[in-house]
Amino acid sequence: MSRRALDLTIYSLPFLLVVGVFVFYPLIANFYYSFQAFSAFSPTMRPVGLENYARLMNDPVIRIAFVNVGLYAALSVLCQVAFGLVLAAILSQAFLGRWARFLQAFFFLPVVMSITVIAFVFTFFYDPMTGLINELLAAVGLGAWQRAWLGESATAIYAVIAVSQWQSIGYVMMLFVVAIQGIPRDLYEAAELDGAGPVAQFFYITVPQVREMLIVATVITVTGSITVFSEPHILTGGGPGNSSTVLATYMYRSAFFRDEMGYAAAIASVIFVATMMVSLLQLRLFGKAK
Amino acid sequence: MIPAAILRHPGRLPVITLLALHTVIVAYPLFWMVSNSLKTTQEIYAASWSLPTRWVFENYAEAWVRGISGYFMNSVIVTGSTIALTLAISALAAFGMVRAEASGIGRAANVVFLACIAGMLVAPQVALVPLYKMMQTLGLHNSHLALILPYTAYRLPITILLVRAVFLAVPRDLDDCANIDGCNSFQVLWHVYLPMSRSILLTCAVLTAYYAWNEFLFAIIFIDSDRLKTIPAGLMNFRDALMTDWGVLVAGLVIAAAPIILLFIVAQRYFLSGFATGAVKG
Numbered sequence: 186m187s188r189r190a191l192d193l194t195i196y197s198l199p200f201l202l203v204v205g206v207f208v209f210y211p212l213i214a215n216f217y218y219s220f221q222a223f224s225a226f227s228p229t230m231r232p233v234g235l236e237n238y239a240r241l242m243n244d245p246v247i248r249i250a251f252v253n254v255g256l257y258a259a260l261s262v263l264c265q266v267a268f269g270l271v272l273a274a275i276l277s278q279a280f281l282g283r284w285a286r287f288l289q290a291f292f293f294l295p296v297v298m299s300i301t302v303i304a305f306v307f308t309f310f311y312d313p314m315t316g317l318i319n320e321l322l323a324a325v326g327l328g329a330w331q332r333a334w335l336g337e338s339a340t341a342i343y344a345v346i347a348v349s350q351w352q353s354i355g356y357v358m359m360l361f362v363v364a365i366q367g368i369p370r371d372l373y374e375a376a377e378l379d380g381a382g383p384v385a386q387f388f389y390i391t392v393p394q395v396r397e398m399l400i401v402a403t404v405i406t407v408t409g410s411i412t413v414f415s416e417p418h419i420l421t422g423g424g425p426g427n428s429s430t431v432l433a434t435y436m437y438r439s440a441f442f443r444d445e446m447g448y449a450a451a452i453a454s455v456i457f458v459a460t461m462m463v464s465l466l467q468l469r470l471f472g473k474a475k
Numbered sequence: 476m477i478p479a480a481i482l483r484h485p486g487r488l489p490v491i492t493l494l495a496l497h498t499v500i501v502a503y504p505l506f507w508m509v510s511n512s513l514k515t516t517q518e519i520y521a522a523s524w525s526l527p528t529r530w531v532f533e534n535y536a537e538a539w540v541r542g543i544s545g546y547f548m549n550s551v552i553v554t555g556s557t558i559a560l561t562l563a564i565s566a567l568a569a570f571g572m573v574r575a576e577a578s579g580i581g582r583a584a585n586v587v588f589l590a591c592i593a594g595m596l597v598a599p600q601v602a603l604v605p606l607y608k609m610m611q612t613l614g615l616h617n618s619h620l621a622l623i624l625p626y627t628a629y630r631l632p633i634t635i636l637l638v639r640a641v642f643l644a645v646p647r648d649l650d651d652c653a654n655i656d657g658c659n660s661f662q663v664l665w666h667v668y669l670p671m672s673r674s675i676l677l678t679c680a681v682l683t684a685y686y687a688w689n690e691f692l693f694a695i696i697f698i699d700s701d702r703l704k705t706i707p708a709g710l711m712n713f714r715d716a717l718m719t720d721w722g723v724l725v726a727g728l729v730i731a732a733a734p735i736i737l738l739f740i741v742a743q744r745y746f747l748s749g750f751a752t753g754a755v756k757g
Binding site for chain 1: 494498500504508519564570571579587594597601604607609629635689691696732743750
């Protein structure tokens, strides 16, 4: 081995070791575990072949989890990507001056907060007796719409999704702010000379120019929805019943409450394959965009 | 001033209304937190939307002694160790890659590069079951290391790529000079590369702090003892213990959120440039 190759090996060894042990090994082990039945409290495993996956296909809770994840992804793309882009375009208008920078940072603030903190605050807002949302509804004469938002299976998942939107819009907005900064100014100047108003400029210049970031932001929000755990876990625990269960909370419950580690590993494999498919789709879309 | 501007450009009214509305939506929960952290439970129950009539600063002292202080210190330890470990390992690996690429063995460096890309594609959720088993086997379960090591592992790929991009810009001449002066390769890293990369190292430190301070999934599973829990996990116990003491609970929430918000205000530039590189959200 040459000296340089030896150098590279030595310098990257700590990285390869840590990532190998804590990222790649678990990924492979997870696939192996998904073909076993075992308990968290015993070292013995029983190979069960495809049984976990067969069960997955017929598990009604998995179906609910998939529907909820789909809802999560669709609403997140709508709120975060669509509204985030609109916000970013507005905040890039010259007339806002120094306000633009201030508002960008301010809208970003929820992103840096711990989800536990945010979820607790929204638990107060959703409270059926004293919560702000029901009080607001009563104040504007919509008392009939009052609900136990987190306690009813019809509304629980939407109430959970809303909290995620509040936290994450600022993040996607910021990605678009950066993308818009990269658009050549003269495109807008030329459009203005041609008589295009701000709305036309948004659709004919901003949107096509940030196309790559649109793909990236969509992929980030969709993979985030596939793996979402904290919000439903803290706000509803997946309930009432299984109404707000998502893949990750179901995996957690299978592993640590029902002690079916093999089944949990199979759910984790599904999460992995789903996120991989979205990421590969991103690569393909990028290929086409170029 | 904006009001005068509106009069001159009435067409901007819808846009400004939208911004004002979104400002209220973002601001209100933050205002609610701070104002209710200074109220008695009775007042929160009666009027949670208004300002406190009497400012109960004791809520903060009580939240601190009734558990938050312990969680806070655990978070400081875990976050600090994760930052140190992540930066050290990333700087070494990025340096190794840049040097290998410069001396014609870029192929070998590609292995490290690919490991970074592949590592970024693995969501921590997917590794949960095997990591849980591994922590038990290694005897790390229920210790701070059970968080520090996986946190570091999941931050390394993106951090290495960010650091490498900056290391690539270090002029080769400086590198050669240092070699002629008799520096060994580690001294070149220490005396030449690191001082020239302060800004990216700070960015990476800030992003790692954000991740480690807020991480929730591993934090609730790999640690059982209340006395070892970090803030996001500890708050769950804190809430259960304070079910009837809302003012103290909300004060605890403010204390939990404050350090990262302060860090964001102080180091905004590093936060935003780091996040903007994309795909770095936890």
